[in-house]
Amino acid sequence: MKIDLNKEILDRGGNRITAKIKVPYIKTLEDGEIIEEQRHQAVVLNLGKALRDSVLTSAMELSQEEKLFRYNLFLKIEKDCIIELNEEEINKLKQYVCDRYEVIFFGQIVGMLTE
Numbered sequence: 001m002k003i004d005l006n007k008e009i010l011d012r013g014g015n016r017i018t019a020k021i022k023v024p025y026i027k028t029l030e031d032g033e034i035i036e037e038q039r040h041q042a043v044v045l046n047l048g049k050a051l052r053d054s055v056l057t058s059a060m061e062l063s064q065e066e067k068l069f070r071y072n073l074f075l076k077i078e079k080d081c082i083i084e085l086n087e088e089e090i091n092k093l094k095q096y097v098c099d100r101y102e103v104i105f106f107g108q109i110v111g112m113l114t115e
Contacts, residue, residue, distance in 0.1 A: 001090065005048030005080045007112050009105060017045040017105075021053040030070050050105070054096035070096075090114070101112040 009017050022038040029035065038056065043049055054076050062070070073089055085093070090113050097109045 001085055002082055003085050004082045005077060007047045009045040009050055009108055018042055019045040021049050022056050046080060048077060050109055051077050051093055056098050059100040
């Protein structure tokens with residue numbers, strides 16, 4: 001199914017939503033060690049940003065299999081454009097969004113994934 005990640009998430013009044021999302025960041029330490037961190041960045045929330053934030057957010061320990069699935073899914077949704085997702089990816093994204101967002105945003109995001 002084709003999904004447009006540029007679609008904006010709106011509040012009940014039809015206004016654009018500004019949200020803080022996690023953004024991967026690569027940091028090089030003084031000793032040369034490279035580590036990956038996550039920073040929060042304020043942005044206008046669109047479908048792509050909401051999905052990436054949901055994929056990167058986890059309230060529990062993840063198996064290697066789940067981490068790899070999320071990593072590959074993140075690479076697929078990394079840029080705000082029109083992408084192709086299969087049924088399994090859409091179902092996983094719905095679960096991640098359910099775990100991350102409140103009812104109003106969850107419903108809107110799921111609607112965008114199933115249009």
